[in-house]
Amino acid sequence: DTAVSQTPKYLVTQMGNDKSIKCEQNLGHDTMYWYKQDSKKFLKIMFSYNNKELIINETVPNRFSPKSPDKAHLNLHINSLELGDSAVYFCASSQAGLTIYFGEGSWLTVV
Amino acid sequence: SQQGEEDPQALSIQEGENATMNCSYKTSINNLQWYRQNSGRGLVHLILIRSNEREKHSGRLRVTLDTSKKSSSLLITASRAADTASYFCATDALETSGSRLTFGEGTQLTVNP
Numbered sequence: 001d002t003a004v005s006q007t008p009k010y011l012v013t014q015m016g017n018d019k020s021i022k023c024e025q026n027l028g029h030d031t032m033y034w035y036k037q038d039s040k041k042f043l044k045i046m047f048s049y050n051n052k053e054l055i056i057n058e059t060v061p062n063r064f065s066p067k068s069p070d071k072a073h074l075n076l077h078i079n080s081l082e083l084g085d086s087a088v089y090f091c092a093s094s095q096a097g098l099t100i101y102f103g104e105g106s107w108l109t110v111v
Numbered sequence: 112s113q114q115g116e117e118d119p120q121a122l123s124i125q126e127g128e129n130a131t132m133n134c135s136y137k138t139s140i141n142n143l144q145w146y147r148q149n150s151g152r153g154l155v156h157l158i159l160i161r162s163n164e165r166e167k168h169s170g171r172l173r174v175t176l177d178t179s180k181k182s183s184s185l186l187i188t189a190s191r192a193a194d195t196a197s198y199f200c201a202t203d204a205l206e207t208s209g210s211r212l213t214f215g216e217g218t219q220l221t222v223n224p
Contacts, residue, residue, distance in 0.1 A: 090153055090154070099144065100201075102154045104152055
């Protein structure tokens with residue numbers, strides 16, 4: 001009965017590869033997010049979708065492309081991975097912009 | 112730009128003591144929230160305080176908000192070893208109401224048994 005689930009939890013890949021992280025929420029929320037947490041634990045929003053529509057797109061390289069097939073899913077695809085993309089990526093959801101429910105994170109290591 | 116800044120960055124106390132963490136922010140807000148992150152896990156919501164509230168309690172947690180100083184504090188009373196985690200404040204800014212939360216840099220709390 002996990003509220004926000006994301007896969008994979010760990011991902012080690014080589015520079016230049018393309019990878020995807022999937023996210024699903026079963027809370028019935030309208031808004032979903034992707035956050036990036038760096039090695040200093042700084043958490044920064046990347047994207048936000050409301051009812052499948054993109055509402056926030058922070059200054060993120062266009063190698064990152066979110067896709068929301070329906071309001072319960074928000075996947076993150078990353079092209080041409082770089083060393084600096086190594087981080088923890090958190091999917092999250094909320095209703096009416098209040099409490100955010102986070103997934104457990106996806107640890108991406110680019111080597 | 113970073114909205115919330117937390118102080119201290121790290122705090123180490125003994126079990127049973129109280130822990131106080133502070134958060135400062137820059138813009139006007141709708142609400143301020145505190146989250147907890149255990150090592151290797153996602154963030155978990157602890158408490159939300161609205162801009163028209165000054166103090167809120169939840170179990171051993173007490174949150175204060177001073178909008179004139181743009182600051183908030185989180186007090187954990189009678190701490191336990193299981194409270195060891197990173198604590199983040201997050202603000203819902205008026206100008207972007209409801210569309211995002213901006214997180215502070217976090218305070219790493221260590222409670223020693």
